[in-house]
Amino acid sequence: MDALTGLPCRKEAFAQLEVAVNVVRAAGKRMVVAMVDVDRFYRVNETKGTEFGNLLLCKISERLSAARRVATSVSRVGGNRFLVAMPLENDDCHSIQAVEALKNAVERPIDIEGTELYLTSSIGATLFPQDGRTSEQLICRAESALYQSKERGGNQARFYNTEDTIQLNRRIVIEAGLRPALSLRQFRLSYQPVYQMTDGKLRGFEALIRWEHPELGEISPTEFIPIAEHNGLVVPIGEWVIRESCRMLASMSKYGLCNLIMSINVSAQQLQSSTFSQTVLHALKEHGIAPSSFELEIKEDKMIYNSNTAAASLSWLRAAGVRVVLDDFGTGFSSFVNLKHLPVQCLKIDKSFIKKMDLPSAEGIIVEGIITLAHKLGLEVIAEGVEYKEQYELLSEWGCDYVQGFLLGKPKEPDVLDLTMIRRSEYTTS
Numbered sequence: 001m002d003a004l005t006g007l008p009c010r011k012e013a014f015a016q017l018e019v020a021v022n023v024v025r026a027a028g029k030r031m032v033v034a035m036v037d038v039d040r041f042y043r044v045n046e047t048k049g050t051e052f053g054n055l056l057l058c059k060i061s062e063r064l065s066a067a068r069r070v071a072t073s074v075s076r077v078g079g080n081r082f083l084v085a086m087p088l089e090n091d092d093c094h095s096i097q098a099v100e101a102l103k104n105a106v107e108r109p110i111d112i113e114g115t116e117l118y119l120t121s122s123i124g125a126t127l128f129p130q131d132g133r134t135s136e137q138l139i140c141r142a143e144s145a146l147y148q149s150k151e152r153g154g155n156q157a158r159f160y161n162t163e164d165t166i167q168l169n170r171r172i173v174i175e176a177g178l179r180p181a182l183s184l185r186q187f188r189l190s191y192q193p194v195y196q197m198t199d200g201k202l203r204g205f206e207a208l209i210r211w212e213h214p215e216l217g218e219i220s221p222t223e224f225i226p227i228a229e230h231n232g233l234v235v236p237i238g239e240w241v242i243r244e245s246c247r248m249l250a251s252m253s254k255y256g257l258c259n260l261i262m263s264i265n266v267s268a269q270q271l272q273s274s275t276f277s278q279t280v281l282h283a284l285k286e287h288g289i290a291p292s293s294f295e296l297e298i299k300e301d302k303m304i305y306n307s308n309t310a311a312a313s314l315s316w317l318r319a320a321g322v323r324v325v326l327d328d329f330g331t332g333f334s335s336f337v338n339l340k341h342l343p344v345q346c347l348k349i350d351k352s353f354i355k356k357m358d359l360p361s362a363e364g365i366i367v368e369g370i371i372t373l374a375h376k377l378g379l380e381v382i383a384e385g386v387e388y389k390e391q392y393e394l395l396s397e398w399g400c401d402y403v404q405g406f407l408l409g410k411p412k413e414p415d416v417l418d419l420t421m422i423r424r425s426e427y428t429t430s
Contacts, residue, residue: 009076013077020085021138024087029087030087033083033085033128036081037123039121039155060082084102095125102123106119107119122146123149124143124144124149126141145161177214178228182237188211190207190208190411190413192206193205197401203261204263205249205263207245209237209241229269232269234267238267239279241264261294264297271310271313271314272309273309277320292322295323318343325348326347328350346380347374352385354405355387357394364394371399375399381400383405384405
């Protein structure tokens with residue numbers, strides 16, 4: 001038994017669940033198995049102390065145990081995690097109500113020594129027999145559902161579904177494949193052209209990383225970069241992007257393209273590295289590239305504002321002449337108020353706004369407003385995701401500085417770059 005709460009501990013919990021499975025199987029009933037996790041419990045221990053935290057866990061265990069009229073078993077299987085098994089009637093609504101009751105048990109105000117607390121919980125639930133017929137299957141799938149609940153920010157109950165398991169297995173394969181991908185040279189860069197709107201000339205390129213996984217095929221950076229950020233691999237991957245994009249920009253000089261700007265995407269975690277700014281400047285010097293020809297695209301992130309290292313890296317690079325662009329402007333934490341905290345020269349309007357700006361919608365008003373305000377602040381504006389002539393014409397009318405998108409050129413590999421793109425496109429005629 002658990003010494004703190006008096007509930008069955010992890011080993012005994014699994015044995016009890018096996019018994020419960022046999023009972024409901026013999027009775028021809030259904031059962032819900034739920035993993036209940038108290039969100040951010042570490043904050044209680046940090047602010048109130050571990051003794052207070054222990055009292056809180058005892059209160060929660062009492063509330064869950066009070067549900068024994070519907071629960072077959074309640075166990076403590078981790079520091080702030082509980083396992084609950086409940087038999088069900090043959091009604092889907094009953095399973096939802098049972099899990100909601102568990103969430104309510106944790107989240108009702110708790111008074112301890114005159115201090116009232118309001119907690120939240122994440123719950124992963126699975127059903128017998130459709131999700132699993134053994135205690136091991138049910139526990140694994142309840143944990144999978146709990147993981148999905150946590151991944152989505154917590155404070156929610158989520159039932160297991162096979163798609164979650166497929167996605168989790170895919171993530172495991174991707175994470176394992178990321179580690180050797182650099183040494184195996186599986187990454188490559190594609191380059192999408194960016195044009196000036198005033199004269200239609202080629203401004204430069206945005207370097208976009210691509211990964212051909214040996215088993216899964218082409219994996220989008222929107223999928224593997226967050227995983228790389230999570231396991232710390234984004235820093236060495238980012239360094240490779242810096243060196244490779246600099247090498248590519250330097251090689252373009254033989255075509256007479258000497259005044260182009262190369263843009264790369266930079267993760268907030270890269271900016272946490274104390275050597276990031278020196279890595280960039282060293283790569284530029286190695287390939288003989290002027291800092292003003294290199295551009296870092298960053299997304300607003302709380303990490304940037306809360307880190308002296310990130311702020312110093314950006315300021316140092318900006319002072320050296322490297323350009324800084326605020327990417328995906330209009331989404332996430334983006335705001336004009338925050339611009340004064342970042343040494344940016346340019347805003348890149350998120351393509352979600354460009355997509356509908358030529359239709360009767362609010363997007364057109366927003367895009368025009370961003371361009372106007374940015375110019376008044378002395379900033380340049382890039383519009384990404386331009387796919388139609390109507391979008392291009394509106395951006396030109398509103399004075400947007402630069403454009404990129406499928407209308408003007410798709411991302412291409414270095415060996416198939418059509419360098420005739422330095423000529424004016426029919427859509428980039430001033």
